[in-house]
Structure formats: C-alpha cells, structure tokens
Amino acid sequence: MPHADSSLVPEDIKTKPEFYAHIHEQLEALLDGHRWWVSNLAQVSSLLYHSYAGSALYGLLSEETTTPVVNWCGFYLRPDGAGPLVLGPYHGRPACVTIQAVKGKGVCADAFVTDTGVVVTDVDAYPGHIACDGDTKSEIVLPLRLNTPEGPKTVGVLDLDSTKFSSFDEHDLAGLERVVEILAAASDYP
Numbered sequence: 001m002p003h004a005d006s007s008l009v010p011e012d013i014k015t016k017p018e019f020y021a022h023i024h025e026q027l028e029a030l031l032d033g034h035r036w037w038v039s040n041l042a043q044v045s046s047l048l049y050h051s052y053a054g055s056a057l058y059g060l061l062s063e064e065t066t067t068p069v070v071n072w073c074g075f076y077l078r079p080d081g082a083g084p085l086v087l088g089p090y091h092g093r094p095a096c097v098t099i100q101a102v103k104g105k106g107v108c109a110d111a112f113v114t115d116t117g118v119v120v121t122d123v124d125a126y127p128g129h130i131a132c133d134g135d136t137k138s139e140i141v142l143p144l145r146l147n148t149p150e151g152p153k154t155v156g157v158l159d160l161d162s163t164k165f166s167s168f169d170e171h172d173l174a175g176l177e178r179v180v181e182i183l184a185a186a187s188d189y190p
Contacts, residue, residue: 006030007050019057020175023047024182031186037146040187041075042089044179048160049073049091061163071135071163075144076108077156085112085156092161096132106130108157111141115154117173118142121166136161140168142176146189155189 006026013019030043052058052070061067074090076099084098085108099106103113106128111118120139123129129139144156158180162168 003030007047007054009051009055011056013055013057016057016169016171016175019051019055020171020178023051023175024178026051027179027182028186031182035186035188037187037189038089040183044158044183045074045089045091048179052160058162058167067135067163069162069164069167070160072133072159072161075156075158076112077144078112079155085109088156090159093133096130099130104128107139107141108159111143111157112154115143115145117177119168119170119173121168123161133161135163137165138162138167140172140176142173142180144180144183146184146187148189152184153189 006029009022013022027044027047030047031040034040049070053068058069061069072090072092072095075088076085077088078085078101084100087095087097099108101109101112103110104127107118107120107126118141120126123136123139140160142158143154144158145152145154158176
C-alpha cells in the first residue's frame with residue numbers, strides 16, 4: 001500500500017473513537033521500522049492533517065469552501081531543554097516560529113509547562129492565546145514526551161487548530177494522547 005493511502009478514512013467511520021482507532025492502526029504501520037524522531041513527527045502531522053480533512057467527522061468548514069475544519073496540525077519543540085518552543089514539522093498555513101515556554105503565554109506554552117493536554121473551545125476566550133491564524137476558533141494541545149537517554153522527557157507539544165468552535169473534546173484528547181504514545185514508542189530521541 002502506498003504510504004499516502006494511510007490518510008484515507010473509510011466512509012463507514014462515524015464516531016471519533018472509530019476515527020482514532022483507525023488513526024492509531026495507520027500510524028503504527030506508518031512508523032514501523034522508522035526510528036528517526038524528526039521523520040516520525042513529520043509523518044504524524046501529515047497523517048493527522050490529511051485524515052481530518054478526509055473525514056466526514058471533521059472535513060471542510062462548509063460545502064462552499066476548501067477551508068478544512070482542522071486547519072493546522074504540528075509540533076512545537078524545545079529540543080535544547082531551554083529557551084522558547086520552536087516550530088517543528090507541521091501541516092497548515094505558516095505559523096509562529098517561537099513561543100515562550102512560560103505559563104500564560106498561550107495554549108502551547110501552558111500545555112508544555114503544565115505537562116497536561118489542553119482543550120480550548122474558544123481561542124478568543126483563552127487568556128494569552130497567540131493568534132497565528134485568524135481563522136482558528138478552537139485548539140487542542142498535548143505535551144510531547146519522548147524517551148531520552150536520561151528517561152522520558154517533555155520535549156515539545158502536539159498542536160491542532162480548528163476553524164470551528166468546540167471542535168475538540170475528550171474523545172480527541174484521548175485519541176491524541178494515544179497518538180503521542182505511539183510516536184514516543186517508535187522514536188529515538190537524542
């Protein structure tokens with residue numbers, strides 16, 4: 001099967017748990033035997049972005065537009081252990097390059113500092129939200145923990161934006177937590 005086919009979502013998938021079960025299966029196959037963490041981050045962001053766009057659960061904002069509901073999917077990293085979070089592999093429009101890793105400096109910073117997933121139903125109501133794309137209405141961010149020579153370490157975040165309010169919920173949080181776990185198990189981090 002061509003790698004690109006892994007982002008095709010079958011039409012019989014009708015629920016978020018089914019969607020994420022499909023994503024997990026595809027992701028495990030896609031990352032199998034490939035341990036370089038940067039390539040794996042790129043594969044995850046691509047798989048997620050295109051799977052959301054091709055799913056009836058998320059898809060396009062409306063039939064009259066080509067704007068996807070999930071309009072950004074990628075990673076912010078703090079690979080040196082200090083300083084700001086820096087833009088990593090992603091899909092979507094150009095984004096902020098750095099985010100200060102300080103609580104109150106945006107959703108990504110808060111998820112990184114607290115080491116906890118954050119679901120935001122309305123980004124305009126979130127204190128300190130950083131607006132990289134004015135079309136974004138809701139967001140979900142999860143800490144990215146990878147295995148380092150010193151043990152598991154939070155090295156960044158997985159960030160997803162949506163053009164609809166309240167796009168993400170507890171099903172998305174659970175599904176994406178598993179995505180991050182699969183990524184961590186498949187990746188060698190320096």
